[in-house]
Amino acid sequence: MDVEQFRKAGYAAIDRICDYYTTLQSQPVSSSVQPGYLAPLLPTQPPTQGEDFSIIAADYDKYIMPGLTHWQHPSFFAYFPTAASFEGILGDLYATAAPHPGFNWSCSPASTELEAIVMDWAAKLLGLAPAFHNACGTGGGALQTTASDSALVAAVAARERFVSTHSESDAQTPLNSLVIYVTTQTHSLGLKAARVLGLQVRALEVTTEDRYALRGETLRAALEEDLAVGRKPFILMATVGTTSSGAVDNLPEIQAVLADYPEIWLHIDAAWAGIALCCPETRDELYLDAINAAADSFCTNFHKWGLVNFDASTLWVRDRLTLTRALDITPPFLRTAHGDSGAVIDYRNWHLALGRRFRSLKLWFVLRGFGVQGFQAHVRAGIKLNNTFNALLANSEVLQLITPPSLALTVFRAAPKSTPNGRAGAEAEIEKEKDGNELTHLNALNASFFARLARRPDLAITQTVLNGVFCVRFAIGAARTTEAHVRAAFEVIEEEARAVVKEDLEARETATAAVVHV
Numbered sequence: 001m002d003v004e005q006f007r008k009a010g011y012a013a014i015d016r017i018c019d020y021y022t023t024l025q026s027q028p029v030s031s032s033v034q035p036g037y038l039a040p041l042l043p044t045q046p047p048t049q050g051e052d053f054s055i056i057a058a059d060y061d062k063y064i065m066p067g068l069t070h071w072q073h074p075s076f077f078a079y080f081p082t083a084a085s086f087e088g089i090l091g092d093l094y095a096t097a098a099p100h101p102g103f104n105w106s107c108s109p110a111s112t113e114l115e116a117i118v119m120d121w122a123a124k125l126l127g128l129a130p131a132f133h134n135a136c137g138t139g140g141g142a143l144q145t146t147a148s149d150s151a152l153v154a155a156v157a158a159r160e161r162f163v164s165t166h167s168e169s170d171a172q173t174p175l176n177s178l179v180i181y182v183t184t185q186t187h188s189l190g191l192k193a194a195r196v197l198g199l200q201v202r203a204l205e206v207t208t209e210d211r212y213a214l215r216g217e218t219l220r221a222a223l224e225e226d227l228a229v230g231r232k233p234f235i236l237m238a239t240v241g242t243t244s245s246g247a248v249d250n251l252p253e254i255q256a257v258l259a260d261y262p263e264i265w266l267h268i269d270a271a272w273a274g275i276a277l278c279c280p281e282t283r284d285e286l287y288l289d290a291i292n293a294a295a296d297s298f299c300t301n302f303h304k305w306g307l308v309n310f311d312a313s314t315l316w317v318r319d320r321l322t323l324t325r326a327l328d329i330t331p332p333f334l335r336t337a338h339g340d341s342g343a344v345i346d347y348r349n350w351h352l353a354l355g356r357r358f359r360s361l362k363l364w365f366v367l368r369g370f371g372v373q374g375f376q377a378h379v380r381a382g383i384k385l386n387n388t389f390n391a392l393l394a395n396s397e398v399l400q401l402i403t404p405p406s407l408a409l410t411v412f413r414a415a416p417k418s419t420p421n422g423r424a425g426a427e428a429e430i431e432k433e434k435d436g437n438e439l440t441h442l443n444a445l446n447a448s449f450f451a452r453l454a455r456r457p458d459l460a461i462t463q464t465v466l467n468g469v470f471c472v473r474f475a476i477g478a479a480r481t482t483e484a485h486v487r488a489a490f491e492v493i494e495e496e497a498r499a500v501v502k503e504d505l506e507a508r509e510t511a512t513a514a515v516v517h518v
Protein backbone atom coordinates (compact mmCIF):
# COMPACT_ATOMS: atom_id res chain seq x y z
CA MET A 1 0.00 0.00 0.00
CA ASP A 2 1.45 3.36 -0.90
CA VAL A 3 0.57 6.69 0.67
CA GLU A 4 -2.23 7.50 -1.77
CA GLN A 5 -3.76 4.04 -1.38
CA PHE A 6 -3.52 4.45 2.38
CA ARG A 7 -5.22 7.82 2.18
CA LYS A 8 -8.15 6.23 0.32
CA ALA A 9 -8.37 3.14 2.52
CA GLY A 10 -8.01 5.31 5.61
CA TYR A 11 -10.91 7.58 4.68
CA ALA A 12 -13.00 4.50 3.92
CA ALA A 13 -12.06 3.01 7.28
CA ILE A 14 -13.18 6.14 9.14
CA ASP A 15 -16.46 6.02 7.20
CA ARG A 16 -16.96 2.41 8.25
CA ILE A 17 -16.22 3.26 11.87
CA CYS A 18 -18.76 6.10 11.78
CA ASP A 19 -21.37 3.78 10.25
CA TYR A 20 -20.61 1.23 12.94
CA TYR A 21 -21.37 3.72 15.68
CA THR A 22 -24.51 5.12 14.05
CA THR A 23 -26.03 1.65 13.49
CA LEU A 24 -24.72 -0.04 16.64
CA GLN A 25 -27.92 0.40 18.60
CA SER A 26 -29.93 -1.73 16.16
CA GLN A 27 -27.49 -4.67 16.36
CA PRO A 28 -27.80 -7.56 18.82
CA VAL A 29 -25.45 -6.82 21.73
CA SER A 30 -23.76 -10.20 21.82
CA SER A 31 -22.44 -12.26 18.99
CA SER A 32 -24.37 -15.45 18.26
CA VAL A 33 -21.59 -17.35 16.51
CA GLN A 34 -20.64 -20.82 17.72
CA PRO A 35 -17.14 -21.80 18.90
CA GLY A 36 -14.89 -22.48 15.92
CA TYR A 37 -17.05 -20.44 13.53
CA LEU A 38 -14.13 -18.65 11.91
CA ALA A 39 -11.68 -21.33 10.80
CA PRO A 40 -13.94 -22.84 8.08
CA LEU A 41 -14.46 -19.33 6.66
CA LEU A 42 -10.79 -18.40 6.25
CA PRO A 43 -7.95 -19.98 4.27
CA THR A 44 -5.56 -22.09 6.30
CA GLN A 45 -2.54 -20.14 5.03
CA PRO A 46 -1.71 -16.53 4.33
CA PRO A 47 -2.16 -15.53 0.67
CA THR A 48 0.84 -16.01 -1.57
CA GLN A 49 0.27 -12.70 -3.34
CA GLY A 50 -0.69 -9.50 -1.54
CA GLU A 51 -4.39 -8.63 -1.74
CA ASP A 52 -6.18 -5.39 -2.41
CA PHE A 53 -7.22 -3.70 0.81
CA SER A 54 -10.82 -3.19 -0.32
CA ILE A 55 -11.18 -7.00 -0.35
CA ILE A 56 -9.60 -7.30 3.08
CA ALA A 57 -11.90 -4.60 4.48
CA ALA A 58 -14.97 -6.29 3.00
CA ASP A 59 -13.93 -9.57 4.64
CA TYR A 60 -13.69 -7.78 7.97
CA ASP A 61 -17.37 -6.92 7.66
CA LYS A 62 -18.26 -10.39 6.45
CA TYR A 63 -16.29 -12.60 8.83
CA ILE A 64 -15.12 -10.59 11.82
CA MET A 65 -18.06 -8.30 12.55
CA PRO A 66 -20.50 -11.19 13.21
CA GLY A 67 -18.10 -12.52 15.84
CA LEU A 68 -17.92 -9.25 17.78
CA THR A 69 -19.64 -8.62 21.08
CA HIS A 70 -20.46 -4.94 21.10
CA TRP A 71 -19.09 -3.53 24.35
CA GLN A 72 -19.88 -0.03 23.07
CA HIS A 73 -23.55 -0.96 22.56
CA PRO A 74 -25.80 1.21 24.74
CA SER A 75 -27.47 -1.94 26.10
CA PHE A 76 -24.21 -3.56 27.19
CA PHE A 77 -24.49 -4.03 30.96
CA ALA A 78 -22.21 -7.05 31.37
CA TYR A 79 -18.91 -7.36 33.27
CA PHE A 80 -17.86 -3.69 33.55
CA PRO A 81 -18.02 -0.80 31.08
CA THR A 82 -15.30 -0.28 28.50
CA ALA A 83 -16.39 3.22 27.65
CA ALA A 84 -14.51 4.24 24.53
CA SER A 85 -14.46 7.63 22.85
CA PHE A 86 -13.60 9.03 19.46
CA GLU A 87 -10.79 10.99 21.10
CA GLY A 88 -9.44 7.65 22.32
CA ILE A 89 -9.66 6.09 18.86
CA LEU A 90 -7.77 9.04 17.39
CA GLY A 91 -5.17 8.82 20.12
CA ASP A 92 -4.49 5.19 19.21
CA LEU A 93 -4.41 6.07 15.54
CA TYR A 94 -1.82 8.80 16.00
CA ALA A 95 0.20 6.59 18.34
CA THR A 96 0.33 3.72 15.92
CA ALA A 97 1.11 6.05 13.04
CA ALA A 98 4.55 6.77 14.47
CA PRO A 99 5.21 3.55 16.37
CA HIS A 100 8.17 3.21 18.72
CA PRO A 101 8.81 1.02 21.74
CA GLY A 102 9.10 3.90 24.24
CA PHE A 103 11.27 2.03 26.74
CA ASN A 104 13.44 4.97 27.67
CA TRP A 105 13.42 8.72 27.31
CA SER A 106 15.63 8.83 24.23
CA CYS A 107 13.39 6.35 22.40
CA SER A 108 11.06 9.26 21.78
CA PRO A 109 11.25 12.03 24.36
CA ALA A 110 7.65 13.16 23.76
CA SER A 111 6.34 9.75 24.73
CA THR A 112 7.99 9.74 28.16
CA GLU A 113 7.40 13.41 28.87
CA LEU A 114 3.74 13.34 27.88
CA GLU A 115 3.16 10.26 30.02
CA ALA A 116 4.69 11.92 33.08
CA ILE A 117 2.54 15.01 32.52
CA VAL A 118 -0.80 13.30 31.82
CA MET A 119 -0.32 10.89 34.70
CA ASP A 120 -0.14 14.00 36.91
CA TRP A 121 -3.25 15.40 35.19
CA ALA A 122 -5.04 12.11 35.87
CA ALA A 123 -3.83 12.07 39.49
CA LYS A 124 -5.21 15.58 39.98
CA LEU A 125 -8.48 14.65 38.26
CA LEU A 126 -8.94 11.83 40.79
CA GLY A 127 -7.76 13.85 43.80
CA LEU A 128 -4.63 11.80 44.47
CA ALA A 129 -2.20 13.50 46.85
CA PRO A 130 0.91 15.30 45.49
CA ALA A 131 3.01 12.43 46.89
CA PHE A 132 1.82 10.33 43.93
CA HIS A 133 2.57 12.98 41.30
CA ASN A 134 5.56 12.65 39.00
CA ALA A 135 6.27 16.31 39.63
CA CYS A 136 7.12 15.61 43.27
CA GLY A 137 10.10 13.50 42.22
CA THR A 138 9.65 10.76 44.82
CA GLY A 139 6.35 9.20 43.82
CA GLY A 140 4.84 9.02 40.38
CA GLY A 141 2.68 7.22 37.90
CA ALA A 142 2.96 5.15 34.75
CA LEU A 143 0.55 3.60 32.31
CA GLN A 144 0.29 -0.17 32.45
CA THR A 145 -1.54 -2.61 30.22
CA THR A 146 -4.06 -3.82 32.79
CA ALA A 147 -4.90 -3.77 36.48
CA SER A 148 -3.49 -7.29 36.66
CA ASP A 149 -0.12 -6.04 35.45
CA SER A 150 -0.37 -3.11 37.86
CA ALA A 151 -0.96 -5.46 40.79
CA LEU A 152 1.92 -7.67 39.73
CA VAL A 153 4.22 -4.65 39.44
CA ALA A 154 3.09 -3.48 42.90
CA ALA A 155 3.78 -6.94 44.34
CA VAL A 156 7.27 -6.99 42.84
CA ALA A 157 8.03 -3.58 44.36
CA ALA A 158 6.55 -4.64 47.70
CA ARG A 159 8.63 -7.81 47.74
CA GLU A 160 11.75 -5.79 46.93
CA ARG A 161 11.07 -3.43 49.81
CA PHE A 162 10.29 -6.24 52.24
CA VAL A 163 13.28 -8.37 51.34
CA SER A 164 15.71 -5.45 51.28
CA THR A 165 14.64 -4.26 54.72
CA HIS A 166 14.54 -7.73 56.29
CA SER A 167 17.48 -9.56 54.79
CA GLU A 168 20.02 -8.59 57.48
CA SER A 169 17.97 -8.95 60.62
CA ASP A 170 16.06 -11.90 59.29
CA ALA A 171 18.51 -13.71 57.05
CA GLN A 172 16.64 -16.93 57.48
CA THR A 173 13.46 -15.58 55.87
CA PRO A 174 13.00 -17.79 52.84
CA LEU A 175 11.07 -16.27 49.97
CA ASN A 176 8.45 -18.96 50.30
CA SER A 177 7.35 -17.62 53.67
CA LEU A 178 6.11 -14.43 51.97
CA VAL A 179 2.34 -14.13 51.70
CA ILE A 180 0.16 -11.89 49.53
CA TYR A 181 -3.04 -10.85 51.29
CA VAL A 182 -6.25 -10.49 49.33
CA THR A 183 -9.91 -11.08 50.23
CA THR A 184 -12.33 -13.65 48.91
CA GLN A 185 -13.73 -10.80 46.77
CA THR A 186 -10.42 -9.63 45.31
CA HIS A 187 -10.15 -9.94 41.55
CA SER A 188 -8.17 -12.96 40.33
CA LEU A 189 -5.23 -10.59 39.84
CA GLY A 190 -4.16 -11.37 43.42
CA LEU A 191 -4.01 -15.11 42.85
CA LYS A 192 -2.32 -14.57 39.52
CA ALA A 193 0.39 -12.34 41.02
CA ALA A 194 1.02 -15.00 43.67
CA ARG A 195 1.25 -17.71 41.05
CA VAL A 196 3.59 -15.72 38.81
CA LEU A 197 5.85 -14.81 41.73
CA GLY A 198 5.69 -18.28 43.28
CA LEU A 199 4.39 -16.89 46.57
CA GLN A 200 1.64 -17.90 48.95
CA VAL A 201 -1.63 -16.06 48.96
CA ARG A 202 -4.23 -15.79 51.72
CA ALA A 203 -7.79 -14.74 50.95
CA LEU A 204 -9.32 -13.05 54.00
CA GLU A 205 -13.01 -13.65 54.66
CA VAL A 206 -15.64 -10.95 54.23
CA THR A 207 -19.28 -11.15 55.23
CA THR A 208 -22.62 -10.33 53.70
CA GLU A 209 -23.37 -8.05 56.66
CA ASP A 210 -20.22 -6.05 55.93
CA ARG A 211 -21.31 -5.87 52.29
CA TYR A 212 -18.31 -7.95 51.24
CA ALA A 213 -15.78 -5.36 52.45
CA LEU A 214 -12.63 -6.24 54.40
CA ARG A 215 -12.71 -5.09 58.03
CA GLY A 216 -9.75 -4.09 60.16
CA GLU A 217 -10.31 -6.77 62.80
CA THR A 218 -10.23 -9.56 60.18
CA LEU A 219 -6.93 -8.20 58.89
CA ARG A 220 -5.42 -7.89 62.36
CA ALA A 221 -6.42 -11.42 63.37
CA ALA A 222 -4.92 -12.87 60.18
CA LEU A 223 -1.67 -10.92 60.65
CA GLU A 224 -1.28 -12.12 64.23
CA GLU A 225 -1.99 -15.69 63.22
CA ASP A 226 0.43 -15.70 60.29
CA LEU A 227 3.26 -13.88 62.02
CA ALA A 228 3.04 -16.28 64.96
CA VAL A 229 3.86 -19.21 62.69
CA GLY A 230 6.60 -17.45 60.72
CA ARG A 231 4.67 -16.50 57.61
CA LYS A 232 5.45 -13.04 56.28
CA PRO A 233 2.54 -11.09 54.86
CA PHE A 234 4.21 -8.32 52.85
CA ILE A 235 1.44 -6.82 50.74
CA LEU A 236 -2.30 -6.32 51.09
CA MET A 237 -4.22 -5.90 47.86
CA ALA A 238 -7.29 -3.99 49.00
CA THR A 239 -10.12 -3.23 46.61
CA VAL A 240 -12.09 -0.06 46.08
CA GLY A 241 -15.07 -1.34 44.11
CA THR A 242 -14.87 -5.13 43.73
CA THR A 243 -15.74 -6.61 40.37
CA SER A 244 -18.54 -8.76 41.76
CA SER A 245 -20.50 -6.24 43.80
CA GLY A 246 -18.59 -2.97 44.01
CA ALA A 247 -17.56 -3.58 47.63
CA VAL A 248 -15.14 -1.04 49.09
CA ASP A 249 -12.74 -2.47 51.67
CA ASN A 250 -12.79 -0.48 54.90
CA LEU A 251 -9.65 1.55 54.26
CA PRO A 252 -9.75 3.71 57.41
CA GLU A 253 -9.78 0.53 59.54
CA ILE A 254 -7.11 -1.06 57.34
CA GLN A 255 -5.00 2.08 57.64
CA ALA A 256 -5.26 1.91 61.44
CA VAL A 257 -4.18 -1.74 61.52
CA LEU A 258 -1.33 -1.28 59.06
CA ALA A 259 0.00 1.61 61.17
CA ASP A 260 1.17 -1.20 63.47
CA TYR A 261 2.71 -3.12 60.54
CA PRO A 262 4.48 -0.47 58.47
CA GLU A 263 6.48 -3.05 56.50
CA ILE A 264 3.30 -4.21 54.73
CA TRP A 265 2.68 -2.61 51.34
CA LEU A 266 -0.87 -1.41 50.73
CA HIS A 267 -1.91 -1.70 47.10
CA ILE A 268 -5.32 -0.34 46.14
CA ASP A 269 -7.02 -2.02 43.21
CA ALA A 270 -9.70 0.42 42.06
CA ALA A 271 -9.70 -0.87 38.49
CA TRP A 272 -13.35 -0.13 37.87
CA ALA A 273 -14.53 2.30 40.58
CA GLY A 274 -11.43 4.48 40.89
CA ILE A 275 -12.52 6.60 37.94
CA ALA A 276 -15.45 7.86 40.01
CA LEU A 277 -12.99 9.71 42.26
CA CYS A 278 -13.12 12.46 39.61
CA CYS A 279 -16.40 13.48 41.28
CA PRO A 280 -15.71 15.02 44.69
CA GLU A 281 -19.06 13.73 46.02
CA THR A 282 -17.85 10.09 45.78
CA ARG A 283 -14.54 10.62 47.56
CA ASP A 284 -15.74 9.89 51.08
CA GLU A 285 -17.46 6.65 50.16
CA LEU A 286 -14.36 5.54 48.24
CA TYR A 287 -12.08 6.56 51.15
CA LEU A 288 -9.85 8.92 49.21
CA ASP A 289 -8.35 10.34 52.43
CA ALA A 290 -7.17 6.90 53.51
CA ILE A 291 -5.81 6.20 50.03
CA ASN A 292 -3.85 9.43 50.11
CA ALA A 293 -2.61 8.83 53.64
CA ALA A 294 -1.79 5.13 53.55
CA ALA A 295 -1.62 3.54 50.09
CA ASP A 296 1.78 2.60 48.69
CA SER A 297 0.28 2.13 45.24
CA PHE A 298 -3.04 2.85 43.58
CA CYS A 299 -4.44 1.57 40.30
CA THR A 300 -7.48 2.40 38.24
CA ASN A 301 -8.31 1.57 34.64
CA PHE A 302 -9.16 4.49 32.38
CA HIS A 303 -10.10 1.82 29.86
CA LYS A 304 -13.12 0.77 31.92
CA TRP A 305 -15.38 3.62 32.93
CA GLY A 306 -12.83 6.28 31.94
CA LEU A 307 -13.50 6.85 28.22
CA VAL A 308 -9.99 5.84 27.11
CA ASN A 309 -9.96 2.99 24.62
CA PHE A 310 -8.51 -0.26 25.91
CA ASP A 311 -5.78 -0.44 27.18
CA ALA A 312 -4.92 2.26 29.70
CA SER A 313 -4.39 1.14 33.29
CA THR A 314 -2.94 3.87 35.49
CA LEU A 315 -0.65 2.91 38.37
CA TRP A 316 0.76 5.37 40.89
CA VAL A 317 3.35 4.65 43.57
CA ARG A 318 4.38 6.69 46.56
CA ASP A 319 8.03 5.65 46.27
CA ARG A 320 9.26 5.33 42.71
CA LEU A 321 12.77 4.28 43.79
CA THR A 322 11.49 1.05 45.33
CA LEU A 323 9.72 0.28 42.10
CA THR A 324 12.60 1.04 39.77
CA ARG A 325 15.10 -0.69 42.05
CA ALA A 326 12.96 -3.81 41.76
CA LEU A 327 12.67 -3.67 37.98
CA ASP A 328 15.80 -1.90 36.74
CA ILE A 329 18.02 -4.22 34.78
CA THR A 330 20.08 -2.01 32.51
CA PRO A 331 22.42 -3.76 30.11
CA PRO A 332 25.10 -1.61 28.48
CA PHE A 333 23.20 -1.18 25.21
CA LEU A 334 20.33 0.51 27.06
CA ARG A 335 22.51 2.96 28.94
CA THR A 336 22.07 6.59 28.05
CA ALA A 337 23.68 9.71 29.43
CA HIS A 338 20.27 11.13 30.33
CA GLY A 339 19.17 7.95 32.10
CA ASP A 340 22.42 7.58 34.02
CA SER A 341 22.31 11.17 35.18
CA GLY A 342 18.80 10.63 36.60
CA ALA A 343 17.58 13.63 34.62
CA VAL A 344 14.79 11.67 32.92
CA ILE A 345 12.32 8.91 33.62
CA ASP A 346 13.07 5.62 31.90
CA TYR A 347 9.66 4.04 31.92
CA ARG A 348 10.99 0.57 31.10
CA ASN A 349 11.81 0.31 34.82
CA TRP A 350 8.20 1.00 35.81
CA HIS A 351 6.57 -2.01 34.20
CA LEU A 352 7.19 -5.64 33.28
CA ALA A 353 8.23 -5.50 29.65
CA LEU A 354 10.92 -3.49 27.97
CA GLY A 355 8.88 -1.83 25.22
CA ARG A 356 5.67 0.06 25.81
CA ARG A 357 3.00 1.62 23.66
CA PHE A 358 2.43 5.37 23.43
CA ARG A 359 -0.73 5.19 25.54
CA SER A 360 -0.43 8.63 27.06
CA LEU A 361 -1.51 10.16 23.77
CA LYS A 362 -5.04 8.80 23.98
CA LEU A 363 -5.30 9.72 27.66
CA TRP A 364 -4.20 13.24 26.76
CA PHE A 365 -6.70 13.48 23.89
CA VAL A 366 -9.55 12.23 26.08
CA LEU A 367 -8.79 14.49 29.05
CA ARG A 368 -8.56 17.50 26.73
CA GLY A 369 -11.55 16.55 24.61
CA PHE A 370 -13.85 16.09 27.60
CA GLY A 371 -12.28 18.42 30.12
CA VAL A 372 -12.73 17.77 33.83
CA GLN A 373 -16.38 18.78 33.65
CA GLY A 374 -17.18 16.60 30.66
CA PHE A 375 -15.43 13.65 32.28
CA GLN A 376 -17.33 14.18 35.53
CA ALA A 377 -20.60 14.50 33.62
CA HIS A 378 -20.02 11.06 32.05
CA VAL A 379 -19.43 9.44 35.45
CA ARG A 380 -22.36 11.23 37.06
CA ALA A 381 -24.63 10.17 34.22
CA GLY A 382 -23.75 6.51 34.90
CA ILE A 383 -24.48 6.87 38.61
CA LYS A 384 -27.77 8.63 37.89
CA LEU A 385 -28.85 5.89 35.47
CA ASN A 386 -28.07 3.32 38.14
CA ASN A 387 -30.27 5.24 40.58
CA THR A 388 -33.07 5.08 38.04
CA PHE A 389 -32.54 1.33 37.71
CA ASN A 390 -32.67 0.97 41.49
CA ALA A 391 -35.86 2.99 41.78
CA LEU A 392 -37.49 0.59 39.33
CA LEU A 393 -36.08 -2.40 41.17
CA ALA A 394 -37.38 -1.20 44.53
CA ASN A 395 -40.96 -1.38 43.21
CA SER A 396 -40.60 -4.78 41.64
CA GLU A 397 -42.62 -7.76 42.87
CA VAL A 398 -40.10 -10.25 41.53
CA LEU A 399 -36.66 -8.68 41.90
CA GLN A 400 -34.58 -8.23 45.02
CA LEU A 401 -31.51 -6.13 45.68
CA ILE A 402 -28.67 -8.21 47.19
CA THR A 403 -26.44 -5.44 48.49
CA PRO A 404 -26.77 -1.66 48.23
CA PRO A 405 -25.91 -0.37 44.76
CA SER A 406 -22.32 0.75 44.26
CA LEU A 407 -21.93 3.79 41.99
CA ALA A 408 -23.10 2.47 38.62
CA LEU A 409 -23.32 -1.23 39.56
CA THR A 410 -26.32 -3.11 40.94
CA VAL A 411 -26.41 -6.71 42.13
CA PHE A 412 -29.82 -8.34 42.44
CA ARG A 413 -31.69 -11.57 41.92
CA ALA A 414 -35.11 -12.86 41.10
CA ALA A 415 -37.12 -13.62 44.22
CA PRO A 416 -40.82 -13.65 45.01
CA LYS A 417 -42.26 -10.68 46.86
CA SER A 418 -42.08 -12.17 50.37
CA THR A 419 -38.33 -11.55 50.58
CA PRO A 420 -37.29 -8.11 51.84
CA ASN A 421 -36.20 -5.74 49.15
CA GLY A 422 -33.27 -3.43 49.68
CA ARG A 423 -34.34 -2.52 53.22
CA ALA A 424 -31.77 -2.53 55.97
CA GLY A 425 -31.87 -6.12 57.13
CA ALA A 426 -31.95 -7.73 53.71
CA GLU A 427 -28.38 -8.91 54.25
CA ALA A 428 -29.32 -10.65 57.48
CA GLU A 429 -32.27 -12.32 55.75
CA ILE A 430 -30.00 -13.61 53.02
CA GLU A 431 -27.58 -14.99 55.62
CA LYS A 432 -30.47 -16.80 57.32
CA GLU A 433 -31.48 -18.54 54.10
CA LYS A 434 -28.22 -20.41 54.19
CA ASP A 435 -29.49 -22.51 57.08
CA GLY A 436 -32.30 -23.99 55.06
CA ASN A 437 -33.13 -25.20 51.61
CA GLU A 438 -34.39 -21.78 50.61
CA LEU A 439 -31.01 -20.61 49.35
CA THR A 440 -30.43 -23.73 47.24
CA HIS A 441 -33.87 -23.26 45.81
CA LEU A 442 -33.42 -19.56 45.02
CA ASN A 443 -29.98 -20.22 43.55
CA ALA A 444 -31.45 -22.75 41.12
CA LEU A 445 -34.24 -20.34 40.25
CA ASN A 446 -31.72 -17.60 39.58
CA ALA A 447 -29.52 -19.84 37.47
CA SER A 448 -32.47 -20.34 35.13
CA PHE A 449 -33.32 -16.63 35.38
CA PHE A 450 -29.81 -15.80 34.26
CA ALA A 451 -29.89 -18.42 31.48
CA ARG A 452 -32.98 -16.65 30.09
CA LEU A 453 -31.26 -13.25 30.24
CA ALA A 454 -28.14 -14.63 28.59
CA ARG A 455 -30.21 -15.76 25.60
CA ARG A 456 -31.61 -12.27 25.02
CA PRO A 457 -30.13 -10.49 22.01
CA ASP A 458 -31.28 -7.08 23.27
CA LEU A 459 -28.98 -6.74 26.27
CA ALA A 460 -25.81 -8.20 27.77
CA ILE A 461 -25.55 -8.86 31.49
CA THR A 462 -23.44 -11.14 33.73
CA GLN A 463 -23.94 -13.26 36.81
CA THR A 464 -21.94 -13.61 40.01
CA VAL A 465 -21.97 -15.58 43.24
CA LEU A 466 -21.66 -13.62 46.48
CA ASN A 467 -20.86 -15.80 49.50
CA GLY A 468 -22.92 -18.63 48.05
CA VAL A 469 -25.77 -16.47 46.71
CA PHE A 470 -26.27 -16.62 42.94
CA CYS A 471 -26.99 -13.12 41.64
CA VAL A 472 -27.12 -11.02 38.51
CA ARG A 473 -25.03 -7.89 37.95
CA PHE A 474 -26.11 -4.80 36.06
CA ALA A 475 -23.10 -2.60 35.22
CA ILE A 476 -23.73 0.79 33.62
CA GLY A 477 -21.10 3.01 32.00
CA ALA A 478 -21.04 2.58 28.22
CA ALA A 479 -20.69 6.03 26.67
CA ARG A 480 -23.99 5.85 24.72
CA THR A 481 -26.34 4.41 27.33
CA THR A 482 -29.36 6.62 28.04
CA GLU A 483 -32.30 6.36 30.42
CA ALA A 484 -34.39 4.79 27.65
CA HIS A 485 -31.87 1.92 27.36
CA VAL A 486 -31.89 1.38 31.11
CA ARG A 487 -35.70 1.36 31.25
CA ALA A 488 -35.91 -1.03 28.30
CA ALA A 489 -33.36 -3.34 29.93
CA PHE A 490 -35.30 -3.25 33.19
CA GLU A 491 -38.46 -4.33 31.38
CA VAL A 492 -36.67 -7.28 29.81
CA ILE A 493 -35.17 -8.25 33.17
CA GLU A 494 -38.48 -8.01 34.99
CA GLU A 495 -40.30 -9.92 32.28
CA GLU A 496 -37.84 -12.81 32.55
CA ALA A 497 -37.97 -12.70 36.35
CA ARG A 498 -41.77 -12.87 36.28
CA ALA A 499 -41.58 -15.87 34.00
CA VAL A 500 -39.20 -17.84 36.25
CA VAL A 501 -41.03 -16.92 39.43
CA LYS A 502 -44.32 -18.04 37.86
CA GLU A 503 -42.80 -21.32 36.63
CA ASP A 504 -41.36 -21.87 40.07
CA LEU A 505 -44.70 -21.26 41.76
CA GLU A 506 -46.43 -23.68 39.43
CA ALA A 507 -43.77 -26.33 40.05
CA ARG A 508 -44.20 -25.90 43.80
CA GLU A 509 -47.97 -26.18 43.52
CA THR A 510 -47.67 -29.35 41.45
CA ALA A 511 -45.26 -30.78 44.02
CA THR A 512 -47.62 -29.93 46.90
CA ALA A 513 -50.58 -31.43 45.04
CA ALA A 514 -48.59 -34.61 44.44
CA VAL A 515 -47.81 -34.89 48.15
CA VAL A 516 -51.49 -34.43 49.01
CA HIS A 517 -52.49 -37.21 46.60
CA VAL A 518 -50.02 -39.64 48.13
Ligand SMILES: *Cc1c(COP(=O)(O)O)cnc(C)c1O
Residues within 6 Å of the ligand: 080, 145, 146, 147, 148, 149, 187, 189, 239, 241, 242, 243, 269, 270, 271, 272, 273, 301, 313
Ligand atom coordinates in the same frame (compact mmCIF):
# COMPACT_ATOMS: atom_id res chain seq x y z
C1 LIG B 1 -11.78 -5.36 35.87
C2 LIG B 1 -11.10 -5.47 37.16
C3 LIG B 1 -9.80 -5.99 37.23
C4 LIG B 1 -9.07 -6.58 36.06
O1 LIG B 1 -8.69 -5.67 35.16
P1 LIG B 1 -7.57 -5.93 34.06
O2 LIG B 1 -7.17 -4.56 33.75
O3 LIG B 1 -8.25 -6.62 32.93
O4 LIG B 1 -6.49 -6.76 34.64
C5 LIG B 1 -9.19 -6.00 38.45
N1 LIG B 1 -9.81 -5.55 39.55
C6 LIG B 1 -11.05 -5.06 39.53
C7 LIG B 1 -11.68 -4.57 40.79
C8 LIG B 1 -11.74 -5.00 38.31
O5 LIG B 1 -12.99 -4.51 38.29
